[in-house]
Amino acid sequence: MRSITSRDNPAVKRLHGLATSARDRRSVGQTLLDGAHLVRAALDADWPLRELVVSDQGLAREEVAALVRRCEKLAQLHLTDALFAHVSPVDTPSGVLAVIDLPESAPLEVFDDSLLVLDGVQDAGNLGTILRTAAAAGLRDVLLTAGCAQAWSPRVLRAGMGGHFCLRIHEQVEVAQVLKNYAGQILATGLGAGARIVYDCDLRGPVAWLFGAEGRGLSAEVAALARGMVVIPMPGAVESLNVGAAAAICLFEQVRQRRTSGPA
Known part of the structure; x- marks a missing residue:
C-alpha cells in the first residue's frame, strides 16, 4: 500500500x-x-x-x-x-x-421484457434510488435520455447502493427510436383522460415504464410514446409523489401481480 x-x-x-x-x-x-x-x-x-x-x-x-x-x-x-x-x-x-x-455502452436491442425509461431525471439521489429499485424489482434494462444525470457519477452510484452492478444502463438514448417496435405496454403516470388506477391494470406482461424529471415530468416527445396512462391513488393531502416513490409503487405492483398470477 x-x-x-x-x-x-x-x-x-x-x-x-x-x-x-x-x-x-x-x-x-x-x-x-x-x-x-x-x-x-x-x-x-x-x-x-x-x-x-x-x-x-x-x-x-x-x-x-x-x-x-x-x-x-x-x-x-x-x-x-x-x-x-x-x-x-x-x-x-x-x-x-x-x-x-466506466462500463462500455450496453448494446441496444429489440426489448421483449419490462424496462424502465427515465427522462430528464437530474437529481443524483433520485436517479440512484430509482436504479436500485429497478434492480430490486428484477428489471434488466434502464434507458436514460440525454437530460438525465450521469448514471455512473459517484453520487448516483452511492444512492444506487450496488443496483448498477445488476443492470444494463443505457445512457443518451433516443427513446422514440428504441421503443417504436416494443411489443408490450408503454405506460406513464399522470392524471390525463383515460388514466387507470395502477392497481386495476394488468401488468403481468412486459411494460415499458416512463418516468420524467422531478418538476416538469416527461418531455412532450417521450410522453407521446405512452400507450396508456396510470394513476397512483393518493387519499392523503398531497398532490404528487417523488419520482422515486412513484417508480417503486408501479414496479412493485407489477412484481406483486406476477408473483400472484404468473406471466400473462
Whole structure:
C-alpha cells in the first residue's frame, strides 16, 4: 500500500477530478465507488476494481480493513484524513473509495421484457434510488435520455447502493427510436383522460415504464410514446409523489401481480 501526504501528488489530483468533474470522468473513462457497502457490492458482483483508496480513519474500521485484505492484489493508496476528505465525493468521508472503469455502452436491442425509461431525471439521489429499485424489482434494462444525470457519477452510484452492478444502463438514448417496435405496454403516470388506477391494470406482461424529471415530468416527445396512462391513488393531502416513490409503487405492483398470477 502506497501512502500519500501531499495534495500536489498527481494521484490526489486525479482522484479529486473523478470525484468532482463529469468531464474528467469521461476523459479518463473512470469513476469512484464511495463507501464500504458499495465497494463490497462491486466485489460480490465480480465487478473489476482498478484501485482501492483508504484513509487513516477508514483503516481503523474493521469493515474497511477487511476490504483491504480482500483486495490485497489490487493497487492501494493510503491518504491522510485531510487528503481523503479533499478527494471524497461526499461531505462526510466514508474512509474507503475504489476506482472503476466506466462500463462500455450496453448494446441496444429489440426489448421483449419490462424496462424502465427515465427522462430528464437530474437529481443524483433520485436517479440512484430509482436504479436500485429497478434492480430490486428484477428489471434488466434502464434507458436514460440525454437530460438525465450521469448514471455512473459517484453520487448516483452511492444512492444506487450496488443496483448498477445488476443492470444494463443505457445512457443518451433516443427513446422514440428504441421503443417504436416494443411489443408490450408503454405506460406513464399522470392524471390525463383515460388514466387507470395502477392497481386495476394488468401488468403481468412486459411494460415499458416512463418516468420524467422531478418538476416538469416527461418531455412532450417521450410522453407521446405512452400507450396508456396510470394513476397512483393518493387519499392523503398531497398532490404528487417523488419520482422515486412513484417508480417503486408501479414496479412493485407489477412484481406483486406476477408473483400472484404468473406471466400473462
